[in-house]
Amino acid sequence: xxxxxxxAGLANLADTLAVKDAFAGIRVCVCILIFNAIxxxxxxxLVDKLTxxxxxxxxxxxxxxxxxxxxxxxxxxxxxxxxxxxxGEL
Numbered sequence: 001x002x003x004x005x006x007x008a009g010l011a012n013l014a015d016t017l018a019v020k021d022a023f024a025g026i027r028v029c030v031c032i033l034i035f036n037a038i039x040x041x042x043x044x045x046l047v048d049k050l051t052x053x054x055x056x057x058x059x060x061x062x063x064x065x066x067x068x069x070x071x072x073x074x075x076x077x078x079x080x081x082x083x084x085x086x087x088g089e090l
Contacts, residue, residue, distance in 0.1 A: 050083055 013019045046052050058072050 054079055 010019075042055075046055055054076055058076055061067060062069065062072060
């Protein structure tokens with residue numbers, strides 16, 4: 001009930017300049033929160049040369065193509081399985 005009332009009120013205010021400016025600030029904050037989460041995850045995930053290489057390759061592919069991130073996750077998993085199977089670091 002409370003969420004419905006807030007959503008209705010927010011829908012009426014969404015076109016005001018103050019609300020647009022507030023959401024712009026919130027988006028910046030959310031980006032920083034995501035960046036901090038990435039930093040924490042990277043400490044445990046980037047542990048050897050292969051994981052660093054995979055990180056940079058996947059990041060580059062993500063930046064220059066429209067491939068779905070889901071496919072990049074699948075590809076990363078396959079690379080990790082193959083590397084472990086062949087005795088590589090991971």
